[in-house]
Amino acid sequence: MEKMKEQEKNPRVAYGLALLALARADRNVVALDADLCGSTQSVQIEKNLPGxxxxxxxxxxxxxxxxxxxxxxGKTPFVHTFAVFATGRPFDQIRQGVCLPNLNVKIVGSSAGLSDFGDGATHQSFEDMALMSVLPNMTVLAPVDAVEVAKAVQAAARIEGPVYIRLNRNDLPVLTDDSTPFEIGKPLVLAEGSDAAICVNGVTAGMGLAARETLSGQGIGVRVVNFSTIKPLDGEAVRAALSGVRALVTAEEHSVIGGLGAAVAECLSKTPLPTARIGIADRYGQSAHNYEELLEHYGLTAGAIAEAVKELL
Amino acid sequence: MDKDRQDFLREKARKVRLGIIDALGIGNRGHLGGSMSCADIVAVLYFYKMRHSPEKRGDPDRDRFIMSKGHSVLAQYAALAEAGYFGKELLAATKSLGSLLQGHPERHTPGIEANTGSLGQGLSVGVGMALAGRMDKRDYRVYVLVGDGELAEGQIWEAAMAAGHYALSNLTVIVDMNGVQAMGRTRDRYAIGSIPGRFAAFGWKTFEIDGHDVADIAETLDKAADVRGCPTAIVARTVKGKGVYFAENTHTYHNNLLTAEDREKAIASVTAM
Structure with a gap:
């Protein structure tokens, strides 16, 4: 297990294989792509099930x-392109033609957040969860690792209605396994702690766990809670997962407006906690030669999360 | 087409026009002009060409009709009521709060196949339906009605390219070329150029017809259904407001209200057609 195989770490690769398995089992599952199937991995369908x-x-x-x-x-279409193009460019088509009539269309936004680090601001997406969350009937999923990606694909197929799935382009640490529960709307406690909670999804999960390590060395107990669902969230389940702590930090690779932090704050609006929201601060991205450098530039690091926890306590 | 059949279709078209006036009511703003211009086309589709039945709404082999120029749905509501998809008394409740008949087509209305209203999207929906039909080896046909003003939407041409690429011979677009859009004559406001030329450039077989001649409409729809290897576009010359003399060829009644007096004049005008 030291050296994880590529397909076990990379969300895109896991996605392509999960979609292929789904489409093999159900010939009404179809894939559409806008000339990015190699990147989004819908090429698995083109190559193996061209019909x-x-x-x-x-x-x-x-x-x-x-x-x-x-x-x-009667088809179950999975629509693919980069997250920024999947949600922004056809927003009206999604609103009018998919969500309003509650059609069974799955929108898969690949290379979300800063994960397409080289291509710069035009290809990076900090708005996709906000745009999709505001639409009635839409379910918004942001799986945390390659294992959850496969579960999210299965879960999306079971929903009779529109679903948005947000995918990271790069390898992510594998934090869950086949036996980890995955239920739409319910947060998942990745690690226990009682002083503060860090709410994470996608790439920030690894950061949250690293921050927890640092803080535990300083005598601070931190719970790390993963949110693979942004909408609909089960308010009761969220409050239960966050109960007992004195402070809250949310961390997301998305604008601080309209994403994870906003969704969690909504659930806690009647029982608020001192909260810091870490994310992209209402600005656009830019190019960089590697992902980590870019995440650091925009303040998405384990260190920044740990600092935010300490400031609140 | 024999005279009896033509008379039958002209009578259906008249009923569609009277249904549009019913749906408009008195004193409520509504899209009269574009509904009247496509009334003959809609009547020929529902009462001659399309394989459909209100008793078998879920039949996977039914032909599909999409009113991409969704504001003209009054014509479709009138045709659906005439065909028995819902009671004619519902027409008068069009656009009232809680009504089954919304201002633009919604799928929960019996007989409505797709939500439209944001212009330019219906042809793409038709592409998806045509692809599904081919995938499932079903022989249903998909008809999409668009307006000439609507052709300014870039998505129309994305769909035209897709249909050409996939050689969707089970897809027919009908352009209700009434030459008038919300703010004036299309050629003055935002000229589109040669509509058949544009579709032909995307690999479509094109036809040009008189959109108020039921025989011309019916015979051309038959010809389009026989075309193999490419999608078909029927460009129909029409008159905005056709049948209501004071609303013809003007944008004034694109979306306007009828007074009680106007309504009587409109009914008399359509009855005298």
Missing amino acids: QYFEMGIGEANMVSAAAGLALC
Whole structure:
């Protein structure tokens, strides 16, 4: 287990394999892509089940509305491109043609957050969870690792309605296994602690666990709680998962507006805790030669999370 | 097409037009002009060409019709009521709070196949339905009605490219070329150029017809259904507001209200057609 195999660590690779398994079992599952199938890994369908793959060219609006048409004829379309193009460019098509009639269309936003580090601001997405969360009928998922990606694909297929799945481009530490529960709407406690809680999802989960290590050396007990669902959140389950702590830090690779921090704060609005929200501070991204450098530049580090916890306590 | 059949279709088109007036009511703003311009096309689709039945709404083999110019849904509501998808008395409740008949098409209304209203999206939905039909080896056809003003939406041309690429011969778009959009004549406001030329450039077989001649509409729909290897576009020359003399060829009644007096004049005008 020292050296994890590529497919076990990379969310995109795990996604492609999970979608392939799903599509093999159900021939009504179809994949659409806007000329990025190699990156999004919907190429697994194109290569292995070509009858269930539709190349839609570089035209996201048409792709989403065509997916609505496929869903209206009994298909379960999974629509792929980078998160920024999957949610921003065809927002109106998603709103009017998918969410309003509550159609069974799955939008898969790949290379979310800063994870497409080299391509810069145009390709990085800090708004996708906010945009998708505001739409009635939409379920918004942000799986924490490659294992959860596969579970999220299965869960999305079981929902009769629109789902947005946010995926990271890069390898992520594997924090869960096949036996870890995955239930839409319920947060998952990754590590226990009673002084403060750190709410994480995606790439910030590893950071939250590292911050917990640091703080435990200083006598501070920190609970790390993962949120693979942004919407709909089970308020009771969230309050239970965060009960007993004195402070809260949320950390997300997304704008601080309209993402994880906002969703958690909503659940705690009647029983608020001193809270710090770490994320992208209402600004755009930029290019960098590696992911870590960029995360650090935007303040997404284990150190920043640990500091925020200490300031609150 | 024999005379009896033409008379039958003209009578259906008249009923669609009277249904539009019913749905408008008195003193409520509504899209009269674009509904009237497509009334003959909608009547021929529902009462001649399409395989459909209110008793078998979920039939996977039914033909599909998408009103991409969703504001003209009054014509579709009138046709659906005439075909028996819901009672004609519902027309008068169009757009009232809680009504089954919304201002733009919604799928919960019996007979409505897709939500439209944000212009430019219906042709793409048709592409998806046509792809599904091919995948499932079903022989249903998909008809999408668009407006000429709507062709300014870039997504129309994304869909045109997709349909050309996939050679969707089970897909027919009908352009209700009434030449008038919300703020004036289309050629003055935002000229579109040659509509058949544009579709042809994307690999479509095109037809040009008189959109108020039921025989021309019916025969061209038949020809389109026989085309193999590419999608078909029927560009129908129409008159905005057709049948209501004071609303013809003007944008004034794109979205306007009828007074009680206007309503009587409109009914008389349609009855005299």
